[in-house]
Amino acid sequence: MNPYLLSNEELTMKLREVGELRYHDKHPYHVRMHEGKLSPEQLRAWVANRFYYQKNIPVKDALILSKLPSKEERRKWIQRIMDHDGTAEHEGGIEAWIRLGEAVGIPREEMLDERHVLPAVRFAVDAYVNFCRLQPWLIAVASSLTEMFAPVLISHRIAIFEQLYPWIKPEGLEYFKARLHQAPRDADHGLELVLRECKDRSDQDQAIAALHFKCDVLWAMLDALLMAYPIAEDER
Amino acid sequence: MNPYLLSNEELTMKLREVGELRYHDKHPYHVRMHEGKLSPEQLRAWVANRFYYQKNIPVKDALILSKLPSKEERRKWIQRIMDHDGTAEHEGGIEAWIRLGEAVGIPREEMLDERHVLPAVRFAVDAYVNFCRLQPWLIAVASSLTEMFAPVLISHRIAIFEQLYPWIKPEGLEYFKARLHQAPRDADHGLELVLRECKDRSDQDQAIAALHFKCDVLWAMLDALLMAYPIAEDER
Numbered sequence: 001m002n003p004y005l006l007s008n009e010e011l012t013m014k015l016r017e018v019g020e021l022r023y024h025d026k027h028p029y030h031v032r033m034h035e036g037k038l039s040p041e042q043l044r045a046w047v048a049n050r051f052y053y054q055k056n057i058p059v060k061d062a063l064i065l066s067k068l069p070s071k072e073e074r075r076k077w078i079q080r081i082m083d084h085d086g087t088a089e090h091e092g093g094i095e096a097w098i099r100l101g102e103a104v105g106i107p108r109e110e111m112l113d114e115r116h117v118l119p120a121v122r123f124a125v126d127a128y129v130n131f132c133r134l135q136p137w138l139i140a141v142a143s144s145l146t147e148m149f150a151p152v153l154i155s156h157r158i159a160i161f162e163q164l165y166p167w168i169k170p171e172g173l174e175y176f177k178a179r180l181h182q183a184p185r186d187a188d189h190g191l192e193l194v195l196r197e198c199k200d201r202s203d204q205d206q207a208i209a210a211l212h213f214k215c216d217v218l219w220a221m222l223d224a225l226l227m228a229y230p231i232a233e234d235e236r
Numbered sequence: 237m238n239p240y241l242l243s244n245e246e247l248t249m250k251l252r253e254v255g256e257l258r259y260h261d262k263h264p265y266h267v268r269m270h271e272g273k274l275s276p277e278q279l280r281a282w283v284a285n286r287f288y289y290q291k292n293i294p295v296k297d298a299l300i301l302s303k304l305p306s307k308e309e310r311r312k313w314i315q316r317i318m319d320h321d322g323t324a325e326h327e328g329g330i331e332a333w334i335r336l337g338e339a340v341g342i343p344r345e346e347m348l349d350e351r352h353v354l355p356a357v358r359f360a361v362d363a364y365v366n367f368c369r370l371q372p373w374l375i376a377v378a379s380s381l382t383e384m385f386a387p388v389l390i391s392h393r394i395a396i397f398e399q400l401y402p403w404i405k406p407e408g409l410e411y412f413k414a415r416l417h418q419a420p421r422d423a424d425h426g427l428e429l430v431l432r433e434c435k436d437r438s439d440q441d442q443a444i445a446a447l448h449f450k451c452d453v454l455w456a457m458l459d460a461l462l463m464a465y466p467i468a469e470d471e472r
Contacts, residue, residue, distance in 0.1 A: 058301075058307065058310060059302050059303075060302075062298050062299075062301040062302035062310075063298075063299075063302045065294075065298040065301070065302075065317070066295050066296075066298035066299045066301075066302065066369075067295075071294065071320070071321040071322065071328065071330050071331075074294060074298075074317065074321045075321050075322060075323065075324075078314065078317060078318065078321070081301070081310065081314060082314065084307070085307040085310045085311050085314070086307060086311060087311065088311075092307065094307050095307075133302075
């Protein structure tokens with residue numbers, strides 16, 4: 001079992017395979033979103049529930065930051081927190097997601113008070129934060145590697161939202177536009193750490209399992225949405 | 237018992253009293269340092285051991301960051317991590333402390349490999365990090381309020397090091413000079429949070445106890461130094 005250390009190319013390929021099999025773009029709720037077939041209510045539910053994930057990104061990143069092995073790695077990782085929380089000059093991803101909410105018709109107050117967040121979405125996101133809290137930093141970093149798959153998906157999403165959901169106000173798409181350059185940078189750093197610091201096949205297998213876990217988190221969020229906002233029988 | 241909520245002025249005064257009684261400037265090792273009476277070996281021991289504290293500051297601050305209640309508070313708190321870890325433009329406090337080590341004659345390698353760190357210093361600093369990991373954010377923030385007492389002490393220390401330890405290379409003092417403006421800003425934010433978020437006398441008493449605990453941490457570090465590098469009998 002586990003007879004040999006994977007090369008960087010082999011490990012990268014195995015990580016990509018996890019995404020090809022399990023990234024949330026293949027979930028029925030997501031497929032329908034990108035086919036332009038979600039109702040306004042279903043799209044609003046996605047935005048409001050996904051916000052619970054968005055607001056927890058700096059939390060899990062601060063937990064990873066507290067475990068990284070050097071100031072050099074922290075210097076890079078801290079940018080993720082600033083991207084989401086914002087700075088004096090830049091409002092940040094959390095605020096941008098609130099504006100997406102407003103652009104689809106959810107008042108800011110309803111985003112902030114979490115009234116639309118489904119229990120199973122909360123459980124999945126909390127599981128992700130606790131994974132980052134409790135696992136070794138290398139495994140927590142590996143769980144972030146869904147960012148390898150995000151840029152392609154998000155570039156499609158921008159075009160799809162513009163074309164198939166013309167009722168969404170265009171200023172709502174700023175979050176996705178920012179992620180187009182942030183996510184590849186984050187994915188490069190995360191992958192570099194995983195490739196460099198996995199010292200044996202056991203580390204590598206745990207990194208792959210961590211990415212699998214993270215895909216399960218994103219998938220479970222969409223399962224909860226599908227249960228609560230089902231697709232009509234005649235559209236299946 | 238605990239009959240009433242303290243006013244902001246009363247709570248601030250009680251926090252200051254903790255410092256007046258227990259801040260580490262009153263420890264015999266520290267008193268001798270500021271009297272110019274530490275030997276080069278004793279001063280080097282202080283610098284090398286204190287570095288274990290310095291390098292853990294961003295760790296405890298990332299743990300607090302992960303618990304703060306809003307992006308607005310995180311935006312302020314994150315500056316502490318950047319002050320110590322540095323950025324592309326600014327080398328940061330950890331690097332500056334390594335340079336202090338070099339200025340007193342400790343090779344960088346000996347700072348980084350922790351060979352001079354005494355077990356009891358490690359225990360005290362680790363206790364502080366775990367306090368910040370495990371306590372509610374408000375109590376962890378309160379433990380940082382030794383920064384209220386730091387600027388006065390550090391302004392003295394710069395003059396004392398320049399005058400009484402002329403063998404220390406002047407470029408070693410950059411860490412202290414940076415703290416002269418960083419510590420008051422940090423203390424103001426920490427105190428503002430504590431005053432604003434302590435909702436009852438129990439919160440206030442826990443905040444006071446947290447600052448007491450933090451003073452114990454700093455004190456225990458100097459106890460360990462005093463045991464390992466005793467003051468000569470004829471100098472007591």
